[in-house]
Amino acid sequence: MPPPHGGKLVDRTLTGADLDDAVKRSKSLERLTVSTEMAQEVENIATGVYSPLTGFMGPAELDSVVETMRLPDDTPWTLPVLLDLEESARIEPGREIALVETAAGADGRPFALMEVEELFTFDREHAASLVFGTTEEAHPGVAAMMAMKPVMAGGPIRLLERRPSEFSAYNLTPLETRVLFREKGWRRVVGFQTRNVPHLGHEYVQKTALTFADGVFINPVIGKKKKGDFTDEVILETCRALAEHYYLKERAVIAILSYQMRYAGPREAIFHAIVRKNFGCTHFIVGRDHAGVGSYYGPFEAQQIFDRFPDLGITPVFFNTFAWCTKCGGVVNEKTCPHEGPERMDFSGTRIRELLLAGQVPPPELMRPEVAQVILASSNPFVE
Amino acid sequence: MEGKKEEARYTSVSLPTPLFEKIKERIEGTGFTSVSSYVVYVLREVLSKEAEEKSEPFTREDEERVKDRLRALGYLD
Numbered sequence: 001m002p003p004p005h006g007g008k009l010v011d012r013t014l015t016g017a018d019l020d021d022a023v024k025r026s027k028s029l030e031r032l033t034v035s036t037e038m039a040q041e042v043e044n045i046a047t048g049v050y051s052p053l054t055g056f057m058g059p060a061e062l063d064s065v066v067e068t069m070r071l072p073d074d075t076p077w078t079l080p081v082l083l084d085l086e087e088s089a090r091i092e093p094g095r096e097i098a099l100v101e102t103a104a105g106a107d108g109r110p111f112a113l114m115e116v117e118e119l120f121t122f123d124r125e126h127a128a129s130l131v132f133g134t135t136e137e138a139h140p141g142v143a144a145m146m147a148m149k150p151v152m153a154g155g156p157i158r159l160l161e162r163r164p165s166e167f168s169a170y171n172l173t174p175l176e177t178r179v180l181f182r183e184k185g186w187r188r189v190v191g192f193q194t195r196n197v198p199h200l201g202h203e204y205v206q207k208t209a210l211t212f213a214d215g216v217f218i219n220p221v222i223g224k225k226k227k228g229d230f231t232d233e234v235i236l237e238t239c240r241a242l243a244e245h246y247y248l249k250e251r252a253v254i255a256i257l258s259y260q261m262r263y264a265g266p267r268e269a270i271f272h273a274i275v276r277k278n279f280g281c282t283h284f285i286v287g288r289d290h291a292g293v294g295s296y297y298g299p300f301e302a303q304q305i306f307d308r309f310p311d312l313g314i315t316p317v318f319f320n321t322f323a324w325c326t327k328c329g330g331v332v333n334e335k336t337c338p339h340e341g342p343e344r345m346d347f348s349g350t351r352i353r354e355l356l357l358a359g360q361v362p363p364p365e366l367m368r369p370e371v372a373q374v375i376l377a378s379s380n381p382f383v384e
Numbered sequence: 385m386e387g388k389k390e391e392a393r394y395t396s397v398s399l400p401t402p403l404f405e406k407i408k409e410r411i412e413g414t415g416f417t418s419v420s421s422y423v424v425y426v427l428r429e430v431l432s433k434e435a436e437e438k439s440e441p442f443t444r445e446d447e448e449r450v451k452d453r454l455r456a457l458g459y460l461d
Contacts (some may be wrong), residue, residue, distance in 0.1 A: 009441040068393065169457050175442055178461055179450040253459065307415070310425050311432035328433070 006052025058154030191276030
């Protein structure tokens with residue numbers, strides 16, 4: 001199993017007397033209300049998903065990440081992790097603050113503490129051009145960066161308690177997945193990232209990887225999505241249905257990643273790999289246009305960028321194009337099938353979606369019936 | 385300003401001239417644009433391999449506590 005990224009699995013979760021003290025202290029601290037997405041970031045830092053980060057980035061870390069795709073100590077890191085706040089927030093450097101989640105249903109109690117080390121601003125246009133390769137606000141990652149509140153706060157965080165979630169039973173920490181993989185005797189673990197419902201192409205990719213690996217870690221992204229995307233519930237349930245009916249129980253683990261996509265293409269592919277390395281994966285599947293959006297990135301840019309990181313500590317597994325071939329009678333890729341034209345049926349997400357919207361079960365060459373049934377049984381499988 | 389920032393990010397190391405020349409020859413026609421970029425690449429690779437040899441980042445107590453939760457969630461029998 002690879003060591004955690006940066007060499008140490010971060011755990012910023014308070015327990016025992018430290019927790020009691022912090023809870024007492026939190027009552028008199030200045031409070032900062034954060035969104036659900038920001039609260040997820042805090043949990044990801046605290047539980048080691050973002051190891052070696054121990055808090056939100058300061059200006060030196062941000063500058064290093066934006067300019068060099070590395071932290072100041074040379075550890076690969078490609079995306080900013082920032083906490084933004086209003087100028088009117090009564091937050092000062094050198095002070096500890098309490099973080100409170102704003103979401104409906106949140107109980108108003110602080111869930112984390114932060115030692116604010118620095119307050120700063122940054123050149124968003126310059127950062128966007130390097131991180132996303134564009135400054136167009138039509139790009140959702142750029143739009144999100146431009147819409148951030150005016151001031152950033154950098155500094156370490158401590159988690160008081162994990163927030164309740166309807167997906168808690170699937171929300172494993174890197175420590176938990178590492179222990180789990182070891183208990184299962186998995187030495188080679190392939191991580192699979194998804195933000196979609198699985199079709200036969202996804203299954204093919206995972207099972208092809210399983211021919212050399214001991215286990216597959218199916219890690220759907222749960223969090224804010226674009227209108228028209230499948231809902232978190234449907235994504236998770238379809239992954240479960242596929243695994244239940246078509247995978248060996250001892251060879252597949254499903255757990256969620258609470259995370260908001262940045263759509264940063266190549267840079268985000270590296271980031272996704274780092275996160276799965278922290279979960280204990282030795283390999284990570286990178287498909288065509290991984291983490292891309294629109295036509296901002298070339299189809300293989302997210303694969304080519306791995307050449308620049310010999311020290312990533314997790315091996316990418318690249319898949320390009322695959323389809324169902326009627327002549328071969330199975331899922332094929334460009335290396336395994338000589339046929340072209342009408343014999344090839346592409347795994348078109350648009351076509352599958354159209355069929356499902358019409359209440360039809362996609363053909364079994366595209367999607368397993370058990371997966372389709374989960375989607376069709378949902379009163380609204382899409383984000384509104 | 386930008387130049388100073390770049391200076392702070394890099395430092396010099398001495399290589400024997402024949403080795404420098406060998407590397408220069410070796411990187412011709414590759415994606416490496418300079419001897420420095422090649423040396424940086426190789427050193428990063430070597431150092432990360434060494435890091436992989438370290439042991440698990442959790443204690444036996446951690447492990448037992450975690451196993452209980454994994455059993456409760458159905459991940460372990």
